[in-house]
Amino acid sequence: MIKELIIDSSPNGATIALLQDKQLVELHKEQISNNYTVGDIYLGRIKKIMPSLNAAFVDVGYEKDAFLHYLDLGPQVQSLLKLTKQVRSGGYQSKLLDGFKLEGDINKGGKISEILSKNQLIPVQIAKEPISTKGPRLSSDLSIAGRYVVLVPFSEAISISKKIKSNTERNRLRKVVESIKPKHFGVIIRTVSEGKGVDELQKDLLDLISKWELFITKLPSVEPSKKVLGEIGRTSTILRDILNPDFQHIYVNDNSMFEEIRSYIHEISPDMESIVRMHKHKEPIFEHFGVDKQIKGAFGKTVNLAGGAYLVIEHTEALHVIDVNSGNRTANKENQEENAYQVNKEAAKEIARQLRLRDMGGIVVIDFIDMHKPQNRKELFDYLRAEMLYDRAKHTILPPSKFGLVQITRQRVRPEMNIVTSEVCPTCNGTGTIRPTILLMDDIENNFNYILDEQNEKGITLVVHPYIQAYIKKGIYNRQMKWFVKYGQWIKVRSNPAYQITEFRFFSSKDEEIKL
Known part of the structure; x- marks a missing residue:
C-alpha cells in the first residue's frame, strides 16, 4: 500500500x-x-459542581464551560491537585516526581463533590474538541504522547499495545522501558515501538520528560483558564x-x-x-x-460507487444513517443474492473510507441490501471489520440485526469534517438567469479598461473556462493579440475546468485575485 x-x-x-x-x-x-486541540493541557477553574451528573463544569477560556465527568478524573487526581497546589505556592521545587509522595487512588464509585469544589484550580486535558453546541470534554488523567511511547504521570504501570503479538518483543520492550523511565511515571508503549532500539525509545521518552518539565515550569505563573502545554x-x-x-x-x-x-x-x-x-x-x-476532484465526489448526500451502486448518507444530531442502493446495476433473477452480496461488499469498503474521510463519530446505522444466505451476511460482516482495521479511531461493529442493519459506534473527538459540494452558480448567483453569452467578451474588456487604466495593474492574468480560453487563443491574430495591441501589455490567459462557462476572474502578478 x-x-x-x-x-x-x-x-x-x-x-x-x-x-x-x-x-x-x-x-x-x-x-x-x-486553541482547543485534543491533547492540550489547560489550568481549569471549577465553575459548577453537578451532583446529579456526577460531573463538573470547568472554565478553560471557551465561550461555553467544558465538561469533566467523575470517571475522567483519573485514579490519581488527588496527587495532581496536591502537586498543583504545591507548585503554585512554591512548596515543590523539583521538575520531576522523584521526591513527591503519591496520594491513594480515588474510589471508582465515588462522588465528584468529594474531590472537587467550586473555584478550585485543576490541570485538565482536552479529550474532545468543542462539537456543535457543546463545549470541550475534559480529562484530568493527564498523558503526553510521543511517537513511540506515551508518558503518564502519577503511575508506575507499563502498558504495551495489544497489536504487538510477540511475547519475546513485549518482554524486551518492557525491560527497556523499565530501565529508562523516571520514578512515578507510567509509560504506554505504542505499536510503532516494535523492533525499535534503546536509543530511539530513550530519545522519545526524554522529549516527553522535557515537555513535562516545561509544564511544571509554566504552572506557577499561568493564569486560570489559560493553556499550559499545547499539543503539536x-x-x-x-x-x-x-x-x-x-x-x-x-x-x-x-x-x-x-x-x-x-x-x-x-x-x-x-x-x-x-x-x-x-x-x-x-x-x-x-x-x-x-x-x-475526489473531495467533490466523496462528500455530499449521495456518494456514487464504481459499479453503478450508490450510498445515501444522512446526518442527524443523534446518529448517522447510510443507505446502500444498487442503482442501475442489474442482474438475473437467479443471481440476485450474488448481486446483492457484491454491491454490499463494494459499499462496505466505501463506508469504511467515508467514516475516516468525514471523521464521522457517534452512532452509525447502515442499511445494506437484504441478503438471505447467512453465510453471505457473515462474510460481509467480516469484510467490513477487515476494512475498518485501517481506522485509527476506536470503534465497535455489531453483527447485522434481524432487520439487516449494521450498527457502528465510532470515537468522536473533534467536529465532523463537513464540506458542502453543491455550489451557487457564480454566473447567475442562484437566480437561474445569466447575461447573454454574446456579451461575454464585452464584459471582460470593460473590466480590462477598469483594471489596466484606472487601477494601473501590470502583469495581470485572466482565468476562464477551457472553452473560452480556446476561443480567445484561436487563430494567429486572436483576441489575446488584439488586447496586446490595444492595451500595450501582454495579458496572460489561463483555464480552470472548475469554472462555469461564462465565469471569469482576474489575478495580479502576485497571483492574488483582483476583486471587482
Whole structure:
C-alpha cells in the first residue's frame, strides 16, 4: 500500500489530505485559531459542581464551560491537585516526581463533590474538541504522547499495545522501558515501538520528560483558564501517529511548513527525510494531485460507487444513517443474492473510507441490501471489520440485526469534517438567469479598461473556462493579440475546468485575485 500526504498551506491554517494508492482516505483541517486541540493541557477553574451528573463544569477560556465527568478524573487526581497546589505556592521545587509522595487512588464509585469544589484550580486535558453546541470534554488523567511511547504521570504501570503479538518483543520492550523511565511515571508503549532500539525509545521518552518539565515550569505563573502545554500541530500529530515505511511522498506548498515538516521527520525518522517534497507547480497543489476532484465526489448526500451502486448518507444530531442502493446495476433473477452480496461488499469498503474521510463519530446505522444466505451476511460482516482495521479511531461493529442493519459506534473527538459540494452558480448567483453569452467578451474588456487604466495593474492574468480560453487563443491574430495591441501589455490567459462557462476572474502578478 502506497501512502502520500498532500498538505495545502494557507494563511488561515492547513488542509491535510492522506492518500492510499492515490485514493483520498482522510482529510484534516488545521486552523491557526483553533486553541482547543485534543491533547492540550489547560489550568481549569471549577465553575459548577453537578451532583446529579456526577460531573463538573470547568472554565478553560471557551465561550461555553467544558465538561469533566467523575470517571475522567483519573485514579490519581488527588496527587495532581496536591502537586498543583504545591507548585503554585512554591512548596515543590523539583521538575520531576522523584521526591513527591503519591496520594491513594480515588474510589471508582465515588462522588465528584468529594474531590472537587467550586473555584478550585485543576490541570485538565482536552479529550474532545468543542462539537456543535457543546463545549470541550475534559480529562484530568493527564498523558503526553510521543511517537513511540506515551508518558503518564502519577503511575508506575507499563502498558504495551495489544497489536504487538510477540511475547519475546513485549518482554524486551518492557525491560527497556523499565530501565529508562523516571520514578512515578507510567509509560504506554505504542505499536510503532516494535523492533525499535534503546536509543530511539530513550530519545522519545526524554522529549516527553522535557515537555513535562516545561509544564511544571509554566504552572506557577499561568493564569486560570489559560493553556499550559499545547499539543503539536495537526500535521505533526498525523505524521507522529501514522508515519511508516509505506509512505512514499509528502508534498507541501509552503516553504516554512516544508522546513518544519522536514525537521520534524529528521527527528523522528531520519531515513525518511527525503520523502518530503516542495510543490513548485503553478496549479494549486490539491488540483495537481486530483484531491479537489475526489473531495467533490466523496462528500455530499449521495456518494456514487464504481459499479453503478450508490450510498445515501444522512446526518442527524443523534446518529448517522447510510443507505446502500444498487442503482442501475442489474442482474438475473437467479443471481440476485450474488448481486446483492457484491454491491454490499463494494459499499462496505466505501463506508469504511467515508467514516475516516468525514471523521464521522457517534452512532452509525447502515442499511445494506437484504441478503438471505447467512453465510453471505457473515462474510460481509467480516469484510467490513477487515476494512475498518485501517481506522485509527476506536470503534465497535455489531453483527447485522434481524432487520439487516449494521450498527457502528465510532470515537468522536473533534467536529465532523463537513464540506458542502453543491455550489451557487457564480454566473447567475442562484437566480437561474445569466447575461447573454454574446456579451461575454464585452464584459471582460470593460473590466480590462477598469483594471489596466484606472487601477494601473501590470502583469495581470485572466482565468476562464477551457472553452473560452480556446476561443480567445484561436487563430494567429486572436483576441489575446488584439488586447496586446490595444492595451500595450501582454495579458496572460489561463483555464480552470472548475469554472462555469461564462465565469471569469482576474489575478495580479502576485497571483492574488483582483476583486471587482
